[in-house]
Amino acid sequence: MKKDSRANLIKQGAIWAFIVVELAFFSIAGEFLSVTDTAFMDFDNMLLLLKQSAPIGIIALGMTIIMINGNIDLSVGATFALAAVVLLDSMSWPFMQALGDWAIPLAWGFALLTGVVLGAINGLIVWKTGVDAFIVTLGSMLGYRGLVFMYNGEQPTSHLNWTLVDFAEAQFLGLHTATWFLLGTALILWLVMTRTVHGRNAYAIGNNREAAVNAGIRVGPHFLINFMLIGFLAALSAVVFYSESGSVNPNDGMLYELWAITAVVLGGTKLAGGYGSIVSTLGGVIAIQLLRKGLGHIGADTETVNLVIGLILISVLFLDRQLNRKGREDLKT
């Protein structure tokens, strides 16, 4: 038991240790290679880093729950884009403009509702047809992206509302609005996963679906709720991001699903389900953003980032398996 908890601690701590290594490496390497004079560990730089990790981060947190369930959601990027289009377009509707700044919460509501509905469609199909979530969301990834394009063709959708921009750019206690949303989401989801029946059931279903069914857990509605949750979070991510930028291209959010999954896997969540943690995913998100910023800081081209992240992902997978195998051998002796 004691050994078990120590192994767990190593696993949970690995991502944070990795972050510390990254910080140290880029700080030292930055002294010699950096193109700018500012230190990498600059406070403002770190605040900006947190803010920039928010869009993918919020989605990755939701993806953690989906993956703990043993499912996957490839449609989050398209949901993100569609929610953004609804957010910005709805503010230019005549009756919304008549409302003045009261249109803002309404537009947020529309966008978030869009996300929830899209998630519910995925969840219902997974529940009622029994088709694997990978295929269902692969299909809806295409379908939702199609809806984005049908909405406005290949034109960007733009609407700038200065009250909204001020809100998005505001800093409260030093942290940006987007960062607050990221941390708030993480806190709530952490509570859900560790302190509620819903969270406990998520682990149970991911671990052994048949056993969970036998224990009387209703798997279908559980899936549905989690897909609605990730749809909501994808929309929330869009709301936070596009409140500031005010313009969305129909291709925005492409490959976000892959970035989110990368962050989740870096955080140690198992693809097979039943294992993972919200806090570690937050670590994974920060680690990826650190890597992007750090490589930029030491003057590496942006293309190197893709290469490095890909290789790190594969190494993590390899290390994780080696560690697990060692654990199993220990068990035998």
Next chain:
Amino acid sequence: MAELTKQGLGRFFARQGILVAFVVFMIVFALATPRFIDIDNIAGVVRSSAILGVMALGVTFVVIGGNLDLSVGSMMSFSTIVVLDLHDKLGPALAIPAMFGLTLCLGAFIGFLVGYLKLNSLIVTLGMLSAIHGLTLTWSGGKNMDIADKDATWFGVFGQGYVAGVPSPIVIFALLALVLGVILSRTPFGRKVYAVGGNGTAATFSGIPRARVVFMTYLVSAFCVATAGLIQASRSMGSQNTVGQGLELEVLAAVILGGASLLGGAGTVFKTVIGVLILGFIQNGLLLMGLAFYAQYVVTWVIIILAVWLDIAAKRGRLWSPIA
């Protein structure tokens, strides 16, 4: 009796549903728009589906072997960029084998990780999607690649040429489909791919070298990707770094539409070809019917879900899932 017919019908649809759907589609479109069954139109559709199709052939092997390949899109960008770059440096006769060699190296690396190290193929190929994209950008320096003198080279034959009046992409697609179809259904290697994907443990116990078979499926996939990159490069004579971006999921959609199971062990080259053609003809048919180009995505979504759902429903004998 009625029950029996129903069961027989169910089994027929389970086996040949994709073919039935294909025929129904063609009839509906043909009735809606007379131009649809025009021979030039059909040739055009097959021609523009050829690149997707060639990639789907390789992914069929990987999927039947029980794995996934999400890296084919960025790998295709890689081979396109590499062959265009080398074309001006080495000449086409050397550039093509060099590009095939490099792409096969990438495939071998993935095959090694998934086959011999037994790492999860979804994550490995996800990582490789990103890594190969980085590799491509490093190779090209982020710039578009163009062949300097487009008129002075015979390089265009693979994408723009004709063989006996048939566009060469169609010829390549058909030949490759034929060869790979025979390999998959008529050779010991093909049988081993099914065995490994159907039940890996059983295959190992029957003495089938699982790791090597999986490794080989990724080599087949890489070979197909290189061929697709060649067609793409030859057709356009110039390319962006992101030419294959997003194709991995469309390819997978075609393979799944063709009835290959993501769990492995099921699927055929012929059905994948049908899956590719369905996607191509839907796109074309909707355009001819005057719908927006992007409506095809929505229709493809519905069709993929329906195809897989009906397939599963026929196998389990009931429409709705037993999930409580």
